[in-house]
Amino acid sequence: MKKQKNYPLYEVTKFNDFKEVLDIAVKEDGDNFAFKYKDSVNSDIVHEITYKQFRNDTFYLGTALKNKNLSHLHIACVGENSYEYVVAYLTMLNSDGVFVPIDRELPMTDIINVLNDSDSEVVFYSKAFENQFKDNINKLPNIKLFIGFERAEDEGIFLSYNKFIKEGEQLYNNGDISYVNITPVKQEMKLLVYTSGTTGMAKGVMLSLHNLCSLIYYGLQISTVYDTCLSVLPYHHTYESVCGLLVSIHMHATICINDKLRNVLKNLQLFKPSYIYLVPAFAESFYKKINASIVEQGKEKVFKNMIKVSNNLRNVGIDMRKTFFKSIHESFGGRLRKIVCGGAPIRPEIGQFFDDIGISLVNGYGITECSPLVSVNRDKFNDFNTAGVKVPCIDIKIDNVNEDGQGEICVKGDSVMIGYYKNESETAKVLIDGWFYTGDYGNLNEHGQLAITGRKKNLIVLSNGKNIYPEEIENYIMSIPYVSEVVVYAIKDTNGEESALCAEAYLNDEMLNEMQITTPLENLKKDISSVCRMLPPYKQIQKIILRKEEFDKTTSKKIKRGNIIKNY
Numbered sequence: 412m413k414k415q416k417n418y419p420l421y422e423v424t425k426f427n428d429f430k431e432v433l434d435i436a437v438k439e440d441g442d443n444f445a446f447k448y449k450d451s452v453n454s455d456i457v458h459e460i461t462y463k464q465f466r467n468d469t470f471y472l473g474t475a476l477k478n479k480n481l482s483h484l485h486i487a488c489v490g491e492n493s494y495e496y497v498v499a500y501l502t503m504l505n506s507d508g509v510f511v512p513i514d515r516e517l518p519m520t521d522i523i524n525v526l527n528d529s530d531s532e533v534v535f536y537s538k539a540f541e542n543q544f545k546d547n548i549n550k551l552p553n554i555k556l557f558i559g560f561e562r563a564e565d566e567g568i569f570l571s572y573n574k575f576i577k578e579g580e581q582l583y584n585n586g587d588i589s590y591v592n593i594t595p596v597k598q599e600m601k602l603l604v605y606t607s608g609t610t611g612m613a614k615g616v617m618l619s620l621h622n623l624c625s626l627i628y629y630g631l632q633i634s635t636v637y638d639t640c641l642s643v644l645p646y647h648h649t650y651e652s653v654c655g656l657l658v659s660i661h662m663h664a665t666i667c668i669n670d671k672l673r674n675v676l677k678n679l680q681l682f683k684p685s686y687i688y689l690v691p692a693f694a695e696s697f698y699k700k701i702n703a704s705i706v707e708q709g710k711e712k713v714f715k716n717m718i719k720v721s722n723n724l725r726n727v728g729i730d731m732r733k734t735f736f737k738s739i740h741e742s743f744g745g746r747l748r749k750i751v752c753g754g755a756p757i758r759p760e761i762g763q764f765f766d767d768i769g770i771s772l773v774n775g776y777g778i779t780e781c782s783p784l785v786s787v788n789r790d791k792f793n794d795f796n797t798a799g800v801k802v803p804c805i806d807i808k809i810d811n812v813n814e815d816g817q818g819e820i821c822v823k824g825d826s827v828m829i830g831y832y833k834n835e836s837e838t839a840k841v842l843i844d845g846w847f848y849t850g851d852y853g854n855l856n857e858h859g860q861l862a863i864t865g866r867k868k869n870l871i872v873l874s875n876g877k878n879i880y881p882e883e884i885e886n887y888i889m890s891i892p893y894v895s896e897v898v899v900y901a902i903k904d905t906n907g908e909e910s911a912l913c914a915e916a917y918l919n920d921e922m923l924n925e926m927q928i929t930t931p932l933e934n935l936k937k938d939i940s941s942v943c944r945m946l947p948p949y950k951q952i953q954k955i956i957l958r959k960e961e962f963d964k965t966t967s968k969k970i971k972r973g974n975i976i977k978n979y
Contacts, residue, residue, distance in 0.1 A: 417792045417858065420632040420803065424661070428595055428620055429504045432627075432661050433466040440663040446494050447682060448668040451561075457681075460494060462663065468576065469502045473590035475579030476506065476533075481556070482590060485530050485603065487511040489522060490537025492646050492668055495560040495572055497656060499535045500646065504601060504620070507593050511603045512647035519543045521613075523550050525605050529615055529832065537561065541569065597621040603832055604649055606779050615832030616779045618649075625825035626782040627657050629804040634773065634787045636662050637685035637748055641678055643669045644688060649783040650753050655688045676742070683744035690754040691761075692968060694772060698761045699892055701739060703925060718767045732769025739768050749790065753777050755969075756863045758886050762795030774798050776863055778849050780841070781805070782826040785849075786861040797860035798853075802826065807861065808846065809854055813878060817864045820853050821846040852880060869972060871901045874908040877949045881912075884950055887942045888914060891935070893922040896962050898975050902954055911953040914939060915975060917961050932957055 426432050436445070441463040450456035460468075476482040486508055488499050503510035511529045513522055515537070522543075526534065532553055536544065538561040544551070555568065562571040583591075595601065602618040640659050644651035659666050667682035669675060675693070705714050717735050724731055733740055740747065749771045757774045765772035775787030776798035785807070788799030801807050805824030812818035823846045830838035841848045852864040865880030872878055881899035888897045896917040901909035918931055928934050932955065939952050962970040 415792045415794075417789065417800065421635050423628055423631045425628065426624065426661070428597065428624060429501060429657070429660075430595075432657075433462070433469065433501070433505075436462045436660060436663050437466050443663055444665045445660070445663075446497070446666050446668065448494055449670050451670075454670070458494070465498070465501075467580075468498045469505060470583050470591060471576045471579035472498055472502045473506055473579070473593075474583045474587050475575050476502070476508075477590040477593070478579070478582055478587065479556075481508075481533055482506040482593065483508045484532040484555075485509045485511055486533040486535070487513055487526055487529065487531040488535040489513040489515050489540055489647075490535070490560060491515065491539075492642065493537070493560060494668060496535070496646055497666075498576075500652065500656070501660075504623070505593070505595060506590070507595060509600055509603050511605075512652065513605070514647045515539075515645070519547060523547055525613070525615075526551055527553065529603050529605070532556075533558065535560065535572070545569070595620050597624070600829060600832075602649075604647070604779055614834055614837055617829040617832050618782055619829055622782045622826050622828065623653060623657065625804045626653060626784055626802065627661055629802045629825070630654065630784050630787070631658060631661065632803055633789055633800060634751065634775070635790075636664060639665045639667065639682065639684045639686075639746070641667050641669055641675070641682055641684040641687045643672070643675055643693070644690065649779050650690075650777060651688060653782060654751070654753070654777070654784055679742075679744040679747070681744075683746045685746050686749040686751065687747065688751045688753070690968065691752050691757040691774075694750060694752050694757060694761055694765070695889065698764055699922070701742075701764075702892065703922065707925065722767065730769070732767070736768040740770075743770070749773065751775060751787070753784075753787075756798065756882065756886065757795070758890060759795035760890065762793070766793070766795075776851075776853075776861060778851070780828045780847055780849075781822050782828070784826070785820070785822055788860070792858075794856075794858070794860050797856065797862045799861065800859050801861065807855065810846075810848070812854075815878065816854050817852050817878075817880075818854065819867060820849045820851045820861070820863075822849060823847065871909055871912070873901065873949060874904070874906075874910045875949065879912070879950060884912070884914070884943065884946065884952070887946070888916065888939055888952075890942055891938045893919050893926060893928065893931075894935075895919045896958075896970065898962065898970055898972060899952070900972070900975060912951070913954040913956060914952045915956040915958060917958040 442461050444459045445462045445465040446460040448458050486503055511531050513525050533556045535558050544557055557569045558572050558575055560572045565571055597620045600617040601620040604616045605613040642655055646652045669678050705711055721732055721735050747770055751773055753775045762772045771790045773788040773793055776785050777783035784802055786799045786801045805822050808821045809818035810821050827847045850867045852867055853862050855861055865882040869881055884899045885897050888894055894916050897914055899912055899914050902911045902913050904910040923931055936955055964970055
């Protein structure tokens with residue numbers, strides 16, 4: 412394969428705010444579909460919404476809010492991904508208020524805490540939360556209105572979204588342009604996102620309109636998207652709500668809303684997207700399913716030969732990947748060109764696999780406090796061992812570099828948050844002289860690509876002074892086909908010092924059966940020894956524990972490591 416080099420930035424249409432983004436979309440592609448989604452009652456029906464209709468819906472909802480003197484407030488939203496959720500989101504981005512997305516998987520006590528801490532006064536919600544809100548109304552003294560997406564009629568302060576937006580439509584059509592005339596202030600908070608921390612109360616990250624606009628404009632200069640996406644990840648995460656939704660809207664793409672996680676493969680077939688945003692666990696799952704299918708059919712040798720022939724042809728300018736691997740492409744809908752992965756580093760062999768079959772898999776790195784993108788690989792400058800090049804509107808420095816060349820990743824620039832809401836002490840810990848200290852370790856290579864080593868809080872320091880990032884070893888172990896989840900942590904000796912490493916794993920029973928493995932612990936010991944053979948002695952696993960259940964996870968599907976660490 413020819414060595415890749417970085418190349419000029421993509422040209423991106425400039426804009427001042429997301430009102431202008433919608434205006435440009437309507438002017439250039441007003442009759443193009445902005446959204447497609449299945450009907451909630453009859454999944455055989457697919458609704459199609461044009462950009463013109465989408466912008467109008469934000470006008471109607473905003474006019475209703477403005478008419479009731481609500482548009483300047485902190486307005487929260489909790490519920491499943493839906494078209495109505497996106498209308499509420501863009502309506503608030505273009506208002507004089509603040510949008511507060513809430514993780515729908517949080518316990519109600521935490522949802523109540525977030526609503527109160529964020530000073531929210533209106534809540535958009537899906538049906539699943541209505542009874543809980545009614546039962547806890549006395550704990551939410553600041554909430555003026557609850558607006559239910561599925562509610563048919565008004566009942567006290569519980570209003571019907573459909574009736575509410577119809578009121579706004581009537582007002583707008585009668586000449587009320589009070590909402591449309593709002594000019595949001597770019598440097599003020601526009602999005603208040605609560606992080607899904609694994610310990611203690613989550614912090615509210617304050618992102619300004621300037622943060623969000625900068626991220627979209629400059630992010631698209633290094634990583635472009637195409638005409639249709641499948642929107643899978645939850646909208647309370649900035650990865651999907653900013654990198655997914657706002658990027659797609661500015662590119663006038665059609666956003667197809669996935670209804671249920673178990674339907675992802677089915678919806679890839681239905682909507683036939685050209686790109687998709689995922690977390691590495693999805694890509695890992697796709698990779699293992701495809702490989703399992705190849706093994707089951709006894710085609711490993713044929714597949715490897717096809718890759719070799721395909722790559723030789725690519726070296727002379729002939730790309731036959733869509734033909735050679737047609738059946739795999741058809742399983743993704745037939746049009747998938749790009750998978751963007753974020754949330755954690757991805758194993759290099761997975762990136763190489765997708766590249767070999769003709770789907771560009773690019774890994775990026777981000778954090779909510781940076782709106783969230785920090786770096787991303789480029790389609791034609793893609794190093795699977797890194798998280799790519801920085802977004803042009805920021806600077807990166809590596810602080811307090813150790814003997815292995817690793818240090819804390821620090822970010823400064825237009826997409827870095829204002830701070831934590833009502834929490835100056837926590838803000839002061841991470842924002843120092845304009846630099847945001849991410850708490851992640853990594854390094855920049857000679858090409859300016861960022862490699863992520865692991866989380867600062869997960870760092871293991873052995874009694875011999877050696878530093879170990881458990882994520883590195885976990886990546887090796889995850890290459891074992893029947894390993895579903897693994898956590899590596901230190902074993903403490905009788906003196907309480909971290910002296911050796913333990914791997915605790917949850918295995919895939921279905922894969923064990925397919926591979927006819929009857930002694931999983933013995934097999935795992937042998938396979939871990941094999942995949943980790945290139946690591947130095949102090950990084951070798953000394954103890955293995957098999958779990959009967961999956962690990963506890965945060966709502967963003969990250970394993971709660973603090974619940975696992977044991978003393979021995």
